[in-house]
Amino acid sequence: MGFGAQGADGLYRRPMLEIRREHWLGMLAEAWARYPLEACGLLFGAGGGDSVERFVPIQNESKSSRIYRLEGSEYARAVLAADKDGLDIVGVMHSHTHTAAYPSPTDVAEASKPLVPPSWHWVIVSLGWGHPELHSYQIVDNGIVQEPVLLA
Amino acid sequence: MSTVSVRLPTVLRPAVNGQTSVEVAGATVGEVVDGLISKYPSLESNLVDDDGHVRKFVNVYVNDEDIRFLAQLATAVADGDEVAILPAVAGG
Numbered sequence: 001m002g003f004g005a006q007g008a009d010g011l012y013r014r015p016m017l018e019i020r021r022e023h024w025l026g027m028l029a030e031a032w033a034r035y036p037l038e039a040c041g042l043l044f045g046a047g048g049g050d051s052v053e054r055f056v057p058i059q060n061e062s063k064s065s066r067i068y069r070l071e072g073s074e075y076a077r078a079v080l081a082a083d084k085d086g087l088d089i090v091g092v093m094h095s096h097t098h099t100a101a102y103p104s105p106t107d108v109a110e111a112s113k114p115l116v117p118p119s120w121h122w123v124i125v126s127l128g129w130g131h132p133e134l135h136s137y138q139i140v141d142n143g144i145v146q147e148p149v150l151l152a
Numbered sequence: 153m154s155t156v157s158v159r160l161p162t163v164l165r166p167a168v169n170g171q172t173s174v175e176v177a178g179a180t181v182g183e184v185v186d187g188l189i190s191k192y193p194s195l196e197s198n199l200v201d202d203d204g205h206v207r208k209f210v211n212v213y214v215n216d217e218d219i220r221f222l223a224q225l226a227t228a229v230a231d232g233d234e235v236a237i238l239p240a241v242a243g244g
Contacts, residue, residue, distance in 0.1 A: 040241075047162060062242070070241040071220070076213040079238060080159070083172070088162060092241055106244030113209040114198055115161050115239035122243075 015147035017091065017121045017136040018051040019043075024151060028132050030057040031095035031125040039125070040068040040094040042078055047088035048119045051152070054087060060094075067106065068094045091121030091136070101126035101135040103144050111139035121147070153177050156229050158188055159236040167194045176235075181212060182225030184235055199237070211238045 023043070030039045041057040056078040060068040070092075082088065096104075101124040103111070111122060118140045126133045136149045159173040168174050176191070178184035185206070189196045201207055205225075212219045213236040219227045229235065 067244045068242060071211050071218055073213075073216045073218065075211070075241075076216045076218070076236050076238065080216070080234070080236060083159070092243075094243055104244040106242075110241070110243045113239065115163050115209055116241070117162050 013050070015138045015145055016050055016150055017123070017147055018150045018152050019055075020052070020152050023052050023055040024134065024149075026055045026057070027093050027123060027125055027134060030093075031127055031132060033057075034060065034095065035127055036065045036097055037063055038065060038068040038095050038097060040070060040092065042070070042075070042089055043091035043093060043121065043123065044078075044082045044087040045090040046086075047090070048117070049090050050121070052090060054082065054085075055093065056082075065097045089120065091123055093123040093125065095125045096128055098128045099126065100128060101133045103137055103139060108139055108142055108144060112142050123149075153179055154229050154231045154233065156184055156231070156233045156235050158184060159234065161237055161239050163239070164195060164198060164237070167198075168192050179228060180225065181214060181219050181227045181229060181235065184229060185212075185225065209240045211240050212236070213238065 038060050040060050043052045044054040045051045058070050058074045059072050061071045062069040122137045122139055124135055136147050138145050155175055155177050157173045158176050176184045176187040178187050214227055215234055
């Protein structure tokens with residue numbers, strides 16, 4: 001298993017995430033809006049891809065400053081609405097309120113669960129250091145690779 | 153017995169010949185899940201555990217409602233309902 005999406009030629013592309021300025025601002029705004037709880041949301045685009053077309057904030061069902069969980073109706077509604085527009089989940093955003101923008105052991109374990117595609121991008125917004133930081137990762141087979149975030 | 157459409161997560165679509173959703177008959181979510189597994193046996197280990205419970209990393213919805221907040225597998229379904237199976241997403 002390689003990092004980065006696999007192209008039709010069978011080669012793996014360099015891991016990266018392409019988002020628009022509105023997604024960047026939307027994710028930072030959501031992290032601040034939910035503080036001191038963790039925020040979370042979904043990134044949609046062409047299935048298996050690296051490019052974000054839509055960011056949808058989703059309520060953190062855990063209502064916690066340490067963990068997050070997507071399991072409410074908002075989650076299903078966002079996915080079914082994206083289906084109708086031909087979009088699929090390409091990544092997940094969540095915030096860290098007190099720690100660095102780096103995947104925690106829990107993040108890695110959850111990203112490695114069976115129904116989670118290895119192509120997903122994991123965006124973490126940290127509010128822990130007084131200014132927001134946004135980084136993106138691919139997590140495959142318990143390994144973490146940070147990837148460049150390109151502003152389209 | 154109702155017929156519902158079951159929307160599968162990306163990772164499980166190869167097990168149903170690449171379809172996004174499949175039609176399955178059943179009166180409850182439990183019967184729909186059983187029907188799905190009898191049609192596509194390779195789905196079983198990804199959907200239910202040895203005791204027949206939905207696995208923790210699987211979310212099942214009926215028309216946007218999580219069955220954990222309804223009657224779990226006993227949740228009744230009607231003709232035309234949309235059942236969605238999504239990966240549970242969580243972290244710290």
